[in-house]
Amino acid sequence: MTANGRGALRKHTIIALVEDRPGVLNRLASKWRQRGFNIESLAVGHSETPGLSRMTFVVDANTDAEQVVKQLDKLVDVVDIRDVSHENLVTREMALIKVRCDPGNRGHIIEIVDIFRANIVDVSPDSVIVEVTGDEGKVDAIFELLKDYGVIEMVRTGRVAMVRGGAASHPAPEEEQYERYPGQELW
């Protein structure tokens, strides 16, 4: 995970549809680890199709994204996978940031939250939890501002992404039928 979104353009955003089964994440993680792919963020949840989970993950610029996609595509549980970095994307990330505050400066924090169109989702006498959604740059920016008040803890979901326009990110692949030849052939 990076707190700095400035390198985001050079990173690769990869979307995968995977079978919603126990152990699938283990299979992907095993490939990442074994082949030395460096994962910056990972977001997983249900997709529009029952039984399929959708993952968005970001790999750093030094990683060979083509190999990442090809190696993971070999997994039987990976139904489809695509590097969408060069497409026109909507990318979002959500963060919860718990900030230290007192009645004296709560107003200042609310002001910042309003500017970023973020929300305050919890208030206690000495803290607030701010919920912010946007691209990594926006989350980084509000975090920088709130730091001055004392950030107690922060959690970020990692990037989720979707290609703009009417087409699905995952066109269904064509079926191919094939049989290997039994028996022994000679020259």
Add this chain to the structure above:
Amino acid sequence: MEMTGAQMVLESLVREGVEHVFGLPGGANLPLYDTIPQYYPKLRHYLVRHEQAAAHAADAYARVTGKVGVCFATSGPGATNLVTGIANAWMDSVPLVCVTGCVIRPLIGRDGFQEADITGITIPITKHNYLVLDIEDIPRVMREAFYIANTGRPGPVLVDIPRDLQQEKGEFVWPEKVELRGYRPRIYPDPDEVKKAAEIINESERPVIIAGHGVHISQAYKELLELAEKAHVPVITTLLGISGFPGSHPLYLGMPGMHGMFWNNIAISESDLVVGLGMRFDDRVTGRLRDFAPKARIVHVEIDPAEVGKNVRPAAALQGDARVCLRELNKLVESRERAQWFARLDDLKQQHPSIVFPETDEILPQFAIRKIYEATGGDCYVVTGVGQHQMWAAQYWWYDKPNTFVTSGGLGTMGFEVPAAMGVQAAKPGELVWAICGDGGFQMTLQELATIAEYGWPIKFAIINNGHHGMVRQWQQLFYKGNLVASPLSNPDFVKLAEAFGILGLRASRREEVEPTIQQAMEHKGAVLIDFQVKEDENCYPMVPPGAALQETIDLPDDYNVIAKEKTKAEVRS
């Protein structure tokens, strides 16, 4: 039809056309073993002495039949003993289905007796694996396992079945079709790429084909021969590609790479086109990657998309089954004479003969192997372990029968030879099987001599006994200032050892004893073990030092080259 889980497994095997299974029983797969007699003789089980041997035997069985190899093991240590064999099959793309027993479902994840997370352990070395938890899933899982193992780029699949599930009863429903939305291997190449590849081949002045294991897997023997002859292109085979192209064919150049023919390594470096056919540009083939084939364009025929562009960037990529791809490609290639190129290759072969041995009183290891070749006329299966003897068996033998060279390539598993020979002999009962063994590797799996004696497999073992881990000794001599740490071996008496297992043991320690001993072994009906006491410090050449480029291949020692040049051209491989 109502069946127990164990019956479902065996019924599925029979439906998949399995005839032979290698394995070893234990607590967690006893219900499965209890059921085996019900399926005899459709299904024959061979009891090994260590599960690693079951995996290697099934692996070799698969290599020579093209069918899926099957092995059984129990949970925990039984399953973990398979791991080396599974990794070996994984690296060499061999279709394997391993059925392991698992502790009963209530004990899973609770550190039960003989529990090991074998599905977790084998994730990186299987194409896919399953832990079955529902009786109704067994037929579907078995069907999928076989489909995944032997389609696309083949590989091992492991199915872990809890013991209580093997005993439970359920309805056996055999799925007519495999439906896996995440698994659709590519078979047919892109026609545009085929056209591009054909143009590149037709334009080339100095082409070579490097053919790999894919030729065997897709059985593209005729198609490769047609491509080579029609386009008039010389053929190099990788270690696993050996016997994919006729060894005595005038277009055949032998093996490239670390212990490949000197002429091949230079030819690849001078070529303007490398056609990589069912191979993956492994580091043992390419040498230092950035200096590999610097003048060449690459045409890559490969079924696994992840291999295309992994090590080299192809100018044209035919992603699909090697045989299907070649059929399309062969329609478009044209013949060219390329007189200059072939003259250059002839020149290289004569300047750097690569295959020669001097006259000595001692037995040179390559001489012993060569004499076995001559005695058999090459009409047999050759199984090797890993090391110097493996390289010599690849160099000093012309394989003229397809798919008769069985060896551990990618993983380099010493000890592969003994169980692999069992798998080959089980698959090919009437055929002669020679296992060329190293004295080190042989001792890693020699317990299987008991299995061999039990089933009466007439395998001929040739131990190339130099009293060392020979390749390790060679590296220590060349790259570690001769500091021979842990490479000398204090060996048992192999002849007595053979006798203890009820196998004929023979010994040859002088050059003139080699041929009579081989003759005696060939005449003996049963299994034979020959202890060839060979020259201890013979090195395997040519050699590309680790990390060096193909252009930096070390040629044979000078005295060998002098001998070679004195010999007539006919004696030197042409």
